[in-house]
Amino acid sequence: MKEKGFFYYRKKAVNYLMIFLSFAAALAAIIPLAFIFYYTVSKGAQYLNLSFFTQMPKPVGETGGGMANAIVGTLILIGIGGGIGVPVGIMTGIYLSEFGNKKFAAVVRFMADILSGVPSIVVGVVAYTLIVVPMKHFSALAGGVALAILMIPTVTRTTEEMIKLVPQSIREAGLALGIPKWKTTLMIVLRTAWKGIATGVLLGLSRAAGETAPLLFTALGNRFWSTSIGQPIASLTVYIYDYAKSPFEDWNNQAWTAALVLILLIALLSLLFKIITRSKYKTN
């Protein structure tokens, strides 16, 4: 038998080295995640108390207070964003998978992909020129529209993908019963795919909840209680930004708490969707 030579061992050594490096990269990628979670949870939890949820922000110089207005504000903003973005996204997704003629569908798909790559700050600028300038003041509506634009591509593409997964035979079964196509699509196809679509909607909503840049000069922020969509409105993310920049230690600490609450809110959102989409029936 032939002796195993230098090249054999080099090849082996390189193999193990590369596998090790790949593993090390995976490990290294997790480290920042662990760091961020550790700091957000430990620092945020330190100042987390009931008054954070029930009280308004205190004026400069006074410690304590909460961000009740910002929590409600964030919910309102993602409500407006979802209210506009979800129907547009779902309808466009239905068009792409069920009706689209090939060429125009490809164009729309491409545009949706492009839209998903547009930086959120640019969307903020557009919402500013489209809504804030004509209305002559900052408003929750402008912020909500900016968030809607950011959600549309996510919802569109997930809807399309999920509807495409519905077997053709299910559509044919509906049509064979004499049910018109629109009813088949809405009542049968969409229902079959709705769990996947809900996941996409959730993804869009949770991204929107974490957005700051498009809100800076649309919803602006508000230190007072406001639920009107025509007025500037507070949001958790803008508070985190403002309080992180501030020289007051108490505000810095509250920024961590706001970050923790924001992450919990996003987690809660996904839990809620899990419960809603849990099937009543066991399906195979």
Place this chain on the structure above:
Amino acid sequence: MKFNRNVLPNKEEKKGLFKKIHLSNNIGDFVFERLTLLFAVSVFLLVLLMGYEMYQSSKLSIDKFGLSFLSGSTWDPVKEIFGALPIIYGTIVSSVLALAIALPLSIGVAVFLAELAPSWLEKPLSFLVELLAGIPSVVYGLWGVFVLVPWIRDYVEPYLSDKLGFLPFFNGAPYGFGLLAAVIILSVMVLPIITSITRDVLKSVPAAQREAALALGATRWQAIKIVLADSRSGILGATMLGLGRAIGETMAVTMVIGNRALISPSLFDPSYTMASVIANEFTEATSELYLSSLVELALVLFVITIIINGLARLLVWSMDRKWRRG
């Protein structure tokens, strides 16, 4: 065969009945289809509208500065001179350096996930990487301001200037806020994007490619090299998507980069990116020209990201089609 004429409609009745059903179905289908078309068109128009709207609002500055907007090196809101070169410089340097760090790491992680990890490890690890993509940008920024920047100021920058201080890149006072902090935070933020797309691209390469290599006596790594070579264009697409993301990233960068329009070779110096200029100065812009210049900056950013993303999508698509065709 004879049909029972009392039960079944005759030919004439049949025609009428069909027409009735057909018509009502047709109207519903017609309306519904046009409705979905309307929304699809609106998404299409939205992108055009965005470009048009920004062009209109930045006309003032486009007319006044022309091309010198891109080549001028003074950004002075007080004297109303707006040249974006230092800002474009900061944007390009921060994103390219971030990619230089993130790309090898991402490929390593993707290879581990797609080729090496057993499935019980792959699923949770993929989930963690996706979680990294889900953290809001402002939370990254918060972490950057209070954890990363002090760490860089106290340990990384003194160490670098001590060992490599003769290079112009590692020169200057260790201030913490600056390009280096932005590069590090950006590399963490683009890693999950490049990783997840690269992993999918690697997985789309048929198993036969690996088996053929292994059957010829290749080691695991040699087989992976072949898979990586097959995935070139897909990985390039993933990289460009990461680049697009890095260029447009706003909050985290704004919070740690120091925000000064400055061209300096040193990574320790503060810098500025297009997105962070807009975020930082938009609400402070008092004059029409100032505001219009900021909108033009957004327009430039919009066009750049469209080009980058367009190319990236084409690359990833072509990759997708390559194996499907067989």
